[in-house]
Amino acid sequence: xxxxxxxxxxxxxxxxxxxxxxxxxxxxxxxxxxxxxxxxxxxxxxxxxxxxxxxxxxxxxxxxxxxxxxxxxxxxxxxxxxxxxxxxxxxxxxxxxxxxxxxxxxxxxxxxxxxxxxxxxxxxxxxxxxxxxxxxxxxxxxxxxxxxxxxxxxxxxxxxxxxxxxxxxxxxxxxxxxxxxxxxxxxxxxxxxxxxxxxxxxxxxxxxxxxxxxxxxxxxxxxxxxxxxxxxxxxxxxxxxxxxxxx
Ligand SMILES: Nc1ncnc2c1ncn2[C@@H]1O[C@H](COP(=O)(O)OP(=O)(O)OP(=O)(O)O)[C@@H](O)[C@H]1O
Ligand SMILES: [Mg+2]
Numbered sequence: 622x623x624x625x626x627x628x629x630x631x632x633x634x635x636x637x638x639x640x641x642x643x644x645x646x647x648x649x650x651x652x653x654x655x656x657x658x659x660x661x662x663x664x665x666x667x668x669x670x671x672x673x674x675x676x677x678x679x680x681x682x683x684x685x686x687x688x689x690x691x692x693x694x695x696x697x698x699x700x701x702x703x704x705x706x707x708x709x710x711x712x713x714x715x716x717x718x719x720x721x722x723x724x725x726x727x728x729x730x731x732x733x734x735x736x737x738x739x740x741x742x743x744x745x746x747x748x749x750x751x752x753x754x755x756x757x758x759x760x761x762x763x764x765x766x767x768x769x770x771x772x773x774x775x776x777x778x779x780x781x782x783x784x785x786x787x788x789x790x791x792x793x794x795x796x797x798x799x800x801x802x803x804x805x806x807x808x809x810x811x812x813x814x815x816x817x818x819x820x821x822x823x824x825x826x827x828x829x830x831x832x833x834x835x836x837x838x839x840x841x842x843x844x845x846x847x848x849x850x851x852x853x854x855x856x857x858x859x860x861x862x863x864x865x866x867x868x
Pocket of ligand 1: 659665
């Protein structure tokens with residue numbers, strides 16, 4: 622039995638009269654790159670917000686380290702998000718008047734790394750994310766791909782237990798998308814647990830476990846080997862499975 626790091630049970634989310642998540646059960650396992658795939662409006666972002674404590678649920682529980690985080694206070698949830706979780710979105714949300722390097726380092730300081738730890742970890746990530754040339758520039762002066770790579774670095778500067786990503790390649794062209802996805806794969810191979818929600822098949826390919834969300838219910842699961850480069854067999858397995866799911 623593998624140990625779940627985060628478990629959702631009966632997660633329900635209503636917006637007014639509309640139920641968007643219908644009692645979802647989900648476990649995230651340490652070291653997994655879990656992808657939630659589904660059509661626009663199926664509830665992927667809502668599920669990510671519910672699991673990460675970014676938004677309150679209408680029913681059900683989310684357990685992290687033995688605690689139901691849905692019952693934690695706002696302050697405790699904020700602290701947990703800052704220390705144990707990392708986030709990447711379609712938009713980078715980098716601070717415009719700080720360089721990429723300063724953005725990454727500041728996130729480390731906010732997550733309570735010491736000055737030295739934050740600086741060292743930032744330089745390590747700048748190398749890993751191939752940002753040596755861009756790290757001294759402001760977000761507005763670099764390419765979309767460089768900015769998003771910095772956003773990924775910022776999200777993992779404090780070595781979070783789970784990296785949450787919501788359509789991280791949604792605003793990127795194909796070349797930049799592949800670079801960002803390569804980073805996710807690289808982090809995963811180094812042991813990072815990831816939850817990525819997307820309707821991008823190329824992004825889904827990077828997962829080793831893919832869940833299908835349809836109208837607020839998980840309707841399918843595909844387990845794949847850990848991504849190790851382009852692989853036609855993997856691509857056809859995913860395509861066939863997605864067809865079965867009604868993609
Ligand atoms: N704050 C909100 N108030 C009302 N309805 C909402 C709110 N947020 C989301 N919804 C609705 O919930 C449903 C699921 O939305 P969600 O954003 O989770 O879908 P998604 O799968 O992430 O879609 P996309 O692929 O377009 O990002 C949609 O019908 C959406 O209109
Ligand atoms: Mg969404």
